[in-house]
Amino acid sequence: MRSDLSDIWVYLAASPLLGLTVTLVAYLAAWHLYQRAGSNPLLNPVAVAVSLLIVFLLATGLPYSSYFAGAQFVHFLLGPATVALAVPLYRQLPRLRTLWLPVCVAVLAGVCSAALSAAVIARLLGATPVTALSLAPKSVTAPVAMGISERIGGLPSLTAVLVVMTGILGAVLGGKVFDLLRIRDDGIRGVAMGTTSHGIGTARAFQISGEMGAFSGLAMALTALASSLVLPWLVRIVTRFL
Numbered sequence: 001m002r003s004d005l006s007d008i009w010v011y012l013a014a015s016p017l018l019g020l021t022v023t024l025v026a027y028l029a030a031w032h033l034y035q036r037a038g039s040n041p042l043l044n045p046v047a048v049a050v051s052l053l054i055v056f057l058l059a060t061g062l063p064y065s066s067y068f069a070g071a072q073f074v075h076f077l078l079g080p081a082t083v084a085l086a087v088p089l090y091r092q093l094p095r096l097r098t099l100w101l102p103v104c105v106a107v108l109a110g111v112c113s114a115a116l117s118a119a120v121i122a123r124l125l126g127a128t129p130v131t132a133l134s135l136a137p138k139s140v141t142a143p144v145a146m147g148i149s150e151r152i153g154g155l156p157s158l159t160a161v162l163v164v165m166t167g168i169l170g171a172v173l174g175g176k177v178f179d180l181l182r183i184r185d186d187g188i189r190g191v192a193m194g195t196t197s198h199g200i201g202t203a204r205a206f207q208i209s210g211e212m213g214a215f216s217g218l219a220m221a222l223t224a225l226a227s228s229l230v231l232p233w234l235v236r237i238v239t240r241f242l
Contacts, residue, residue, distance in 0.1 A: 019070025026052040041172040046200050085217035092214045103191055107222040110195035114139040115231055134158040136235060137227055138166045141198040144224040152235045170197025171204035186212040194219025
C-alpha cells in the first residue's frame with residue numbers, strides 16, 4: 001500500500017495540475033474557515049491559504065518550481081482580474097469626475113510617504129541599504145513592485161514577500177483603522193486601501209462595498225503608475241542620506 005501511494009505521489013508531483021489543484025483547495029479551505037469565523041479579518045483567506053501552501057511544500061519536499069508549473073495558471077488570471085476592476089469603477093464614474101484631483105493628490109502623497117517612511121525607519125532600525133530599498137515599493141502591486149525594486153537596487157524576491165505582507169496587514173487592519181479614525185466615506189476608505197494595500201486590500205474592500213472596492217482598484221492602478229515614475233527619482237535623492 002505504501003509503495004502504491006508513493007507511485008501515485010510521484011505521478012502527481014510530475015503533473016502541472018498538482019500546483020493548480022493544491023492552490024484551489026488551499027484557498028477554498030481558507031475561505032470556508034474565514035466564513036465560519038464570521039469574516040474575522042485575522043483569518044484573511046489569502047494569509048491562511050499561503051500558510052497552508054507553505055506547510056504543504058515543506059511537508060512534501062516539493063520544489064517551488066514544480067509547484068508553480070501548475071499554479072502559474074492562477075497567476076495568469078491576475079491580469080484579467082485586474083482589468084475587470086474597470087467595470088465597478090465605470091459605475092462610479094459620475095462621482096469620480098468630481099474627485100479626480102483629490103484622488104490623484106492623495107495617491108501621490110501616499111506613494112511618497114509610504115516609500116520614504118518604510119526606507120527611513122528600516123535604516124534607523126539597522127537595516128542594510130539594500131533592505132531599505134527593497135522596502136520602498138512595498139505598497140505597489142507585486143509585478144510592478146519587483147520591477148521597481150530591481151531598478152532602484154533592491155532585492156525583487158524580498159520585495160515580493162514584503163508586498164504580500166503589506167497587503168495582508170492592510171486587509172486585516174484597514175477597516176479597524178478607518179473606524180478608529182471615524183472615516184465613513186467608502187470612496188475615501190477605498191482610495192486609502194488601494195494606495196497602501198494593492199490587490200489584497202482591494203479584494204477586502206470589495207467585500208465591504210462595491211464603491212469602496214471600485215475606488216480601491218483605481219487607487220491601486222494609480223499607485224503602480226505613480227510609483228514607477230516617482231520612486232526611482234525619489235530614491236536617488238534619499239539614498240544620499242541613508
